[in-house]
Amino acid sequence: MMKRPALALIGLLLTTTVVAQEQVKPVHAPSQEAALTGVAAHLSPPYALYLYESLTRQVLVNDRILETPESPYGPLAKDSLWALDIISKAILVEGRDGQYLDVRSVPPFFTDIVHRYMSASTYWPDREITKANRREHLAAWYSLYLMLLVGNATQDEIAGTVRGGAFERDPGLLEPGGPPLVDRLKKEGVLTDDAYGLVKIQRAGPATMETLTFPPYLDRWKANIYAAYDVK
Numbered sequence: 001m002m003k004r005p006a007l008a009l010i011g012l013l014l015t016t017t018v019v020a021q022e023q024v025k026p027v028h029a030p031s032q033e034a035a036l037t038g039v040a041a042h043l044s045p046p047y048a049l050y051l052y053e054s055l056t057r058q059v060l061v062n063d064r065i066l067e068t069p070e071s072p073y074g075p076l077a078k079d080s081l082w083a084l085d086i087i088s089k090a091i092l093v094e095g096r097d098g099q100y101l102d103v104r105s106v107p108p109f110f111t112d113i114v115h116r117y118m119s120a121s122t123y124w125p126d127r128e129i130t131k132a133n134r135r136e137h138l139a140a141w142y143s144l145y146l147m148l149l150v151g152n153a154t155q156d157e158i159a160g161t162v163r164g165g166a167f168e169r170d171p172g173l174l175e176p177g178g179p180p181l182v183d184r185l186k187k188e189g190v191l192t193d194d195a196y197g198l199v200k201i202q203r204a205g206p207a208t209m210e211t212l213t214f215p216p217y218l219d220r221w222k223a224n225i226y227a228a229y230d231v232k
Helices: 032-040 045-065 073-091 101-117 134-152 155-164 181-187 193-197 216-228
Strands: 011-013 092-095 096-104 202-205 211-213
Touching: 011 045, 032 101, 032 134, 032 181, 032 193, 045 073, 045 096, 045 101, 045 134, 073 092, 073 134, 096 101, 101 134, 134 181, 134 216, 181 193, 202 216
Parallel strands: 011 096
Antiparallel strands: 092 096, 202 211
């Protein structure tokens, strides 16, 4: 189960090598793998910080579910915590003063997830989901779900969350009123119109009652995973 590091022990590895964005070739093929890789490669330090805050929020949600005895969502929540712990361990490192968020590890971790589960040769969303493999499906889906939440958050949302979060850091590298990462990548030509449609989350309604519509392939995958847990 993922445990949130104590505030006194949390640090942040922000190196100059992370700040400089790698040149990523435009995504021309309208494939999910290419589109998701384009987003993963651009998860710079502010997005890594926001991702960690998203992880901790998801942990609290699933912890609350497990507090309800005999909840039909119990097995799903338990495996969700397992999946979140995997992500957490992949982006946290042990330092002399405790655990640190290693922002350098975020892009390669999510790029690896995309290649491993979304490539044409393996493509896990089309695989049969059974009780034996549902946990791995859940972990892969959850990783991409969180990545798209981060990639579709506005820069103001990210800045506000990071400043008020566990790290209490000035996120930097963000523009007031700036667009979500996926919108910026489309504007810069990293994502084509087709690729953009594969990573864009549609948002509707006021902030307190906002609904999020994910790309269809991700929603179908989620529905099949939930069915394997006998929940909707």
